[in-house]
Amino acid sequence: MFVADADMQLDCLRQGDILQGIPFPLLDATKLSILGQIRADGSNPSPVLVPTTHVHRSDAGYYWAQLPVKLAFAVVISNCCEVEPRHGKLLQPAFMVARLIPIKESIRRDADKLSSLRANKDPRSDAPGYIDYFYVESHPKLDGKDWMVDYSQVVSIPNSEFPGILTKKMVQMTIRSRVKFKIKLAVYYGRIEDEEAADARPEAW
DSSP states (O other), rough: OOOOOOGOOTOOOOTTEEEEEEEOOOOOGGGGGEEEOOOOTTSSSOOOEEOOOEETTTHHHHHHHHEEEEEEEEEEEOGGGSOBBBBTTTTTEEEEEEEEEOOOHHHHOOHHHHHHHHHOOOOOOOSOOOSSSSEEOOGGTTSSOOOOEEEEEEEEEEGGGGGGGGGEEEOOBOHHHHHHHHHHHHHHHHHOOOOGHHSGGGGGO
């Protein structure tokens, strides 16, 4: 599933690369705290707080906030051409990663389900298996255990993190594994629903 350490491309990112220590936020509005500054008007007994703003890319509509985060392994889901550096920089403003999560106990306890997950079946087949998960083999750099990629848990990382993000690159997929990974990814996000099938035919366009 992975290339040898000596064959890893350490000067760039590739789709399917697994990174360590990526913060995944829990975007739960009930657990979100907006940071503020005390309004200088002598408010008593409780101060009136004004949200603390932040300017990003000339947009002043950002606020400082606190929310739970978890550092996790993550796999690059952006296409290789989008994370290919040009003159030491990424041209795209950001790239996407999906979180690796422990294999669910309900899957581990069922031999057929676990076998199906590990097979990473072609989702375009008659027996597609798991479409929303991609099995990742164990590796010493991945805590020595196997994982699964959850395509629904994604975050965007700004290009300003490059090239520093390269220090978080743990493993690189082989071409065969990368192709299987991207096929499942494409089907998960782009599969046609039954009610869309008729209008999805080219002759219907």
